[in-house]
Amino acid sequence: MGNEAHKLDSAAVDAYLAGRLSGYVGPLTARKYTDGQSNPTYELSTPGGTYVLRRKPSGVLLKTAHAVDREFRIQSALAETDVPVARMHLLCEDEGVIGSSFYVMQHVPGCIFFDPRLEAVPKASRRGYFEEMCRVLAALHAVSPEAVGLSDYGPPGDYIARQTRRWTRQYKATETETVTDMDRLAALLDERLQGGAYYSGDRTLVHGDFRIDNLIYSRTEQTVLAVLDWELSTIGHPLADLASVIMQWRLPPGSEGRGLDGVDRSAQGLPEDEEFVAAYAERRGLPPIKDFGFFLAFAFFRMAAVLQGVKKRALDGNASNPERGLKMGELVPLFARKGLEALENG
Numbered sequence: 001m002g003n004e005a006h007k008l009d010s011a012a013v014d015a016y017l018a019g020r021l022s023g024y025v026g027p028l029t030a031r032k033y034t035d036g037q038s039n040p041t042y043e044l045s046t047p048g049g050t051y052v053l054r055r056k057p058s059g060v061l062l063k064t065a066h067a068v069d070r071e072f073r074i075q076s077a078l079a080e081t082d083v084p085v086a087r088m089h090l091l092c093e094d095e096g097v098i099g100s101s102f103y104v105m106q107h108v109p110g111c112i113f114f115d116p117r118l119e120a121v122p123k124a125s126r127r128g129y130f131e132e133m134c135r136v137l138a139a140l141h142a143v144s145p146e147a148v149g150l151s152d153y154g155p156p157g158d159y160i161a162r163q164t165r166r167w168t169r170q171y172k173a174t175e176t177e178t179v180t181d182m183d184r185l186a187a188l189l190d191e192r193l194q195g196g197a198y199y200s201g202d203r204t205l206v207h208g209d210f211r212i213d214n215l216i217y218s219r220t221e222q223t224v225l226a227v228l229d230w231e232l233s234t235i236g237h238p239l240a241d242l243a244s245v246i247m248q249w250r251l252p253p254g255s256e257g258r259g260l261d262g263v264d265r266s267a268q269g270l271p272e273d274e275e276f277v278a279a280y281a282e283r284r285g286l287p288p289i290k291d292f293g294f295f296l297a298f299a300f301f302r303m304a305a306v307l308q309g310v311k312k313r314a315l316d317g318n319a320s321n322p323e324r325g326l327k328m329g330e331l332v333p334l335f336a337r338k339g340l341e342a343l344e345n346g
Contacts, residue, residue, distance in 0.1 A: 008030045008032070008040075008042050008053070008055075008098065009097075009098050009099075010029065010030045012097055013097070016092060016097050017104065020090060021089055021090050023048060023049075025046055025047050025048030026046055026047075027046070028044045028045060028051075029044075029046075030045075030053070031045070034324070035213075039054050039055060039057065039068055039071070039231060040055055040057060041053070041054045041055075042054075043107065044104070050107040051089065051104050051105070051106070052086070052104070052105050052107050053102055053104050053105075054071065054102060054103055054105070055098065055100050055101065056100040056101055057319070068091075068101055068102060068103055068231075069091060069103075070153075070231075070233065071103065071233070072088050072105075073150075074153065074230050074233050075088050075230060076088045077148040077149055078143065078148065081139070081148065082139040083139050083140045083143060084136065084225055085226055085227055086105045086108050086226045087106035088103065088105050089103075089104045089106065090104045091103040108226040110216040110217055110219055110225045110226070111217045111218070111219050112213055112215070112216055112217070113212050113213060113217065114213045114255075114258060115253070115255075115258055116212050116248065116249060116258065116259065116270070117253060117263060117268060117270070124269060125269075126269040127269055129222050130270070130271050130276065131222075131279070132217075132223060133215060133224065134276060134280050134283060135283065136224045136227060137210055137241060137280060138283035138284050140205055140206075140207060140227075140241070141204040141206070141241070142204075143204070145204070145205055150205065150235070153205065153233075153235050154203075154234035154235030154236055158193070159203065159206075159234070159235070159236035159237045160236075160237055160295075160298055163236070163298070163302060164189050164190065164193060164301070164302075167301065167302045167305035167306075168305070170305055170309060171186070171305035171308050171309075174305075174308050174312035175308065176308070176311060176329075179333050181333060181336035181340055182301075184340065185297065185301050185304075185343075186301065188297075188343055189297060189298060189301055192294060192343075202237075202238065203235055203236065204235070204236070204237075204238045205233065205234075206235070206237065206238060206240055206241045207227065207230060207232070207241050207244075208230070208234065208236075208240075208241070209231070209306075210227075210241045210242075210244045210245055211244055211248045212245075212248070213258060214229045215227055215228070216228065237295075239289065239292070240298060240299060242280055242289075242292075242295070243295040243296045244299050244303075245276065246273050246277065246292075246296055247296060247300055247303065247338075249273060250296075250342075251331075251338070252334075256327060256328075257331070257334075277289055277292060293345065294343065296339075296342035297339040297340070298339075300335045300338045300339030300342060301335075301339045303335055304331075304332045304335035307328050307329055307331055307332050307335065308329065308332050310325045310328050310329055311325060311326060311330075311332070312329075314326045314329065
């Protein structure tokens, strides 16, 4: 069941859902998912069906972090669009029920690929999964925030500049040791932002952590059934989401990096970075994307700051999975170095 700090009061949840959630029949048993590092997530099994509960972590949290109400809101808003999301059932903002706010959503049975090499998939079929991933990303960025009631979902102004400042502050607030490359990367990003020399693009809904292990695929088709983990979503720069995809692929393969660095992609039936970026631009009707290295550097910087926060929560004893949180925190120097490489080489 995991960390005691995130033990779920099943009886309290059962009592709360009874009479509030249409069709709910208790009692329930809860099983905590061990993969996530942001908001603790549980599978709720009941005589009437299966649900998923997602809650804020316990303990002292950074301001604006772990906003489960925003996750609930954007997935509710996207329900009738071409972006596949789980159906939202109920949001509880009364922290007295289980000690933090939470929401309950549809359980979507399917397949999650934690390794983008897709070794369990026949080589001839692998590209189809990435084409679907590209389709879903482009579909998200094509949604009009105004049309789905999310015109106020993010503040106006320069998303990249705002996010860089925010994550610089949050990195410093959770810093446990000096990482020279991280400090240098933050300074160089700020320098570029001050000069205004990057492709501004447009403003769209953005996921904030778009990667293949945040997608539930059908077990029988190359179709995404639901996009998960909307904690970092807002209105922002769509190329930041695209950069998140490429960022993951530039990490080492295996259980920690979950990347494609050093993999012979052509031999394995996997797309190259340039192919995926070009396919995305074509789907959205964009001209060839310029200065992508800047966005990639930003993605590495932001994720390094996120991982530093995970490490700090693990050290403080309130991470969703403390052991894995500490291992993920060890990747901060790697992300900082990769960010510097992206600025230099694109």
